[in-house]
Structures are given as C-alpha cells and as structure tokens.
Amino acid sequence: MTVETGKKNLFTFEFLALCLIIVTAFCNVSVFYSFYYYLGVIEIPVVWRGFLVGLEPMAAFALRLFVLPWLHVRNAYGVIMVSLVLLVLVSCSYLWVTTVTAMIVLRVIHGAVFVLVTSAVISLMVNFIPAEKSGQGFSVLSIAIMIPYALMPPVTEALLPHVRNAADIYAGVSTFSAAAILLMIALRKRIAHKLSGMDAVLMRRLTLAEIRDNFRQPAVFVLLVAMLFIYLAHATFFYFMKNLSLQTGVGNVGVFFTVSWATMIAVRLVGAALFDRVNKLRLMMTVLALLMLCMIALPNVSNPATYYLLAVVYGGTMGIALPVLNALIFSASAPALLGLNTSMGLFAIDAGYFITPYLGGMLITQGADFGKLFYMAAGFTLLCLALILMAGRRVKG
Secondary structure: OOOOOOOOOOOOHHHHHHHHHHHHHHHHHHHHHHHHHHHHHOOOOHHHHHHHHHHHHHHHHHHHHHHHHHOOHHHHHHHHHHHHHHHHHHHHHOOOOOOHHHHHHHHHHHHHHHHHHHHHHHHHHHHHOOHHHHHHHHHHHHHHHHHHHHHHHHHHHHHHHHOOOHHHHHHHOHHHHHHHHHHHHHHHHHHHHHHOOOOHHHHOOOOHHHHHHHHHOHHHHHHHHHHHHHHHHHHHHHHHHHHHHHHHOOOOHHHHHHHHHHHHHHHHHHHHHHHHOOOHHHHHHHHHHHHHHHHHHHHHOOOHHHHHHHHHHHHHHHHHHHHHHHHHHHHHOOHHHHHHHHHHHHHHHHHHHHHHHHHHHHHHHOOOOHHHHHHHHHHHHHHHHHHHHHHOOOOOO
16 A cells, blocks of 8 residues: 555656756765865875775665664654755765775765655655556656766856866855755645555565565566666667777767667657556567667667667667666565665666676776677677566566
C-alpha cells in the first residue's frame, strides 16, 4: 500500500516539490563539471586532481549501501532537512579549502551529504507515484535529474568572467539548497497528512532480513544488475565521447551532446504518458537493441550527417530506456521496498560514474583506442538486454 493519491493524479504539489528538491541536489554536483580545471587554478598538484574529481562520486558509491538500510519514510523528512543545511555549509566551504588534505575531507563529506539528501527524497517520492503511472513518474524524475546537467555548465561559463573563480559559483549554488529548505518547510504538513494514511509497516525501518530477501527476488536483483550495466554504457558515452570524436575527426562533440541531451529530454517530455500504455519489456528490448547498434556505429562514423543522426538515436534510446527500467523495478518491488529499490538506481549511477573512468583509463593505458571502449559499452548494453529477457517472465510489461 502506498499513499492515497486521490484520483491517482501524478502531478501533485508534493510530487512536483520533491522533484524540485532533486533538481537542487543535482545542481550541487553538476556545477563541478570543470572541477579538474579549478583544482589547477588553486595549485593542487596534478597527481591529486583526478583523484579529487572522482572522490565525491566514489564516496557516494561507497556510502549509499550503508545509508539505504537506515532510511525509511518516518525519518526521511528530518534527514532531508539536516542534509540540505549541511549542503549549504559544504558548498560554501569550497571558498576557503585549498589544500589536498582539506579537499579530501570536503569531497568525502560532499558525497555523503549528496547521498543522504537524494536517498531520503526518493524514499518519500515513491509514495506519491501511482502504480499505473510509474513510467510517467520516473520519466519526470529522470528529467529532474537531467535539467541541472543541461543548465549548470552554460550558466557557470556565463558567470565565470564576473567572479573570482569557480569557488564563488560553488558557494552561490548553496542558495538553491536554502530555497529547498524553505520548500521543505512548506511541505511539512502536506507530507505528514499524506503519510498519515500509510500502514505502520511501511513507515518503519527495514530489517536486514527484509533487505536480504528483497535482493533474493530474482526479478528485482536481475533488473538492478541490468541498470548497472546500462549506466556503465551511459558513463562511457559521458566520459569518452569527446576523445572518440577527436580520434575520428568527425563532427563537433559539443553539438553532439546538445542534440543528444535535447532529444533525451524531448522524448521523456513527449513520451512520458505513453510509457505506461505499452508493454515495457518489449519497449526495453527494442531500445536496447538500437542503443547497442548505436554504440557499435559511433567509432565507425565517417560523415557529419551520420554522426549527428547517432546523437538523436542515442538521446532517444537512453531517453526511453532509463525511466522505463526504473518503472520495471517499481513494478517488481514490494510496496515497503519501493524507496530502497529506487534508491538503488542512484547507487547504479554512482557505480557507473565511478567504475567507468577507471576501467576505461586502464584499457587506454594498455593500448586500446577509444573505439574499443564503445564496443565495450555495446557489450554492457547486450548484457543489459539479456538480463531484461531473463526478467521477462517475472515482471509484467
């Protein structure tokens, strides 16, 4: 049983407000797109820069598994409020932290706070998504996550000439967290009222036995592993597409990213309501097959027209695959475990963005070219497709 949603309307004030909290949280990480360059500005030794860039997602990856069993609906509101206050302090701390030791501590704390706020918001949000609108709900959530990555880099670039350095902007983003605190205060009574109708069993902390039993459910486990593989493929594109474009000498990677992200957002906006009207398993298998072909084709592009067409294909397939896979996990989960399993999707993001640059970098140092990394990503996509097929007999489309 989830929270009563009246006429099963997805776009309630509570759901949209929680989506805005997610936007503010991801603004606090997407603004660090040029963090490697900033570390050079403050004269951090080059040997430490890559490590410090990856330390925040590494901390998030490591800590999320410890955080998830402790979070539940009853304590989620308080965790969000405390985490947002800490996020303000963390963002402002970049103004004065300029040594390696202090930066290591700050990046770990940043990752931990990010895990707390996003996991707590998700544990509340899933209770405001009607089961029959899961595809639409997770499509909206994925758009909320994507918006900061689309907006923060160009906004930051426009502001940089008018500030001392990027640390001023890192601190400035704390205003979003402050606004989120005010929004959460406005939400308090509404959330309390909605959650008052929940069964007590859904309000308590999950036991370790329940969590173990959850991961022993074949459909849930298989779909979560499938999500890890698709994020490994997605992270390959994110980290290495520029290098591949320079290697092939075809097209402008900036335009490629713009086209692919615009397509991704457009597909989710236009198709969100349709995701719940089709067989999700068949849709997933179709888009994964197209995505795999796209990954194989990218290293072999020889003209700009094909290059930008593949940007549309990539954006369209990822725009469908990620929210639909989340919806399948939603459908396979017991009501009390919706928050846990949805947050495990964020764990898959952490893992993908932490593992991929290290794995790709290792292969490059062994003599592989960047095209080989995209063939590897095609292999990840194929594994994801195989796992979806395995889950097909246990999850309804």
